Amino acid sequence: KLVEAHGTFSTAxxxxxxxxxxxxxxxxxxxxxxxxxxxCLKRGVxxxxxxxxxxxxPPEIGRAG
Numbered sequence: 001k002l003v004e005a006h007g008t009f010s011t012a013x014x015x016x017x018x019x020x021x022x023x024x025x026x027x028x029x030x031x032x033x034x035x036x037x038x039x040c041l042k043r044g045v046x047x048x049x050x051x052x053x054x055x056x057x058p059p060e061i062g063r064a065g
Contacts, residue, residue, distance in 0.1 A: 006057070007050035012036075016044030023048060 012026040013019060017040040026046045029036040036046040051057055 007048070009048045009050060011049040012046055013049055014038035014040055014042075014044040014046050016040065016042040021046045 009027070010023060012021040012023040014021060017038060019038060019040055021036070021038065026036045026048060038044045038046050
């Protein structure tokens, strides 16, 4: 069984509303040195669904296995 403990670049979401985002758009904007924003009312930052250095792993990772 493979557990992607640190997430995947194949999906992306808004850090505020958790709405799914186009991962290609998020990656393109990041590579253009721009901040990808969600069109939700909160205008949250969008990021790939990965765990960055210093972030906690999702709680469900402790239950996988």
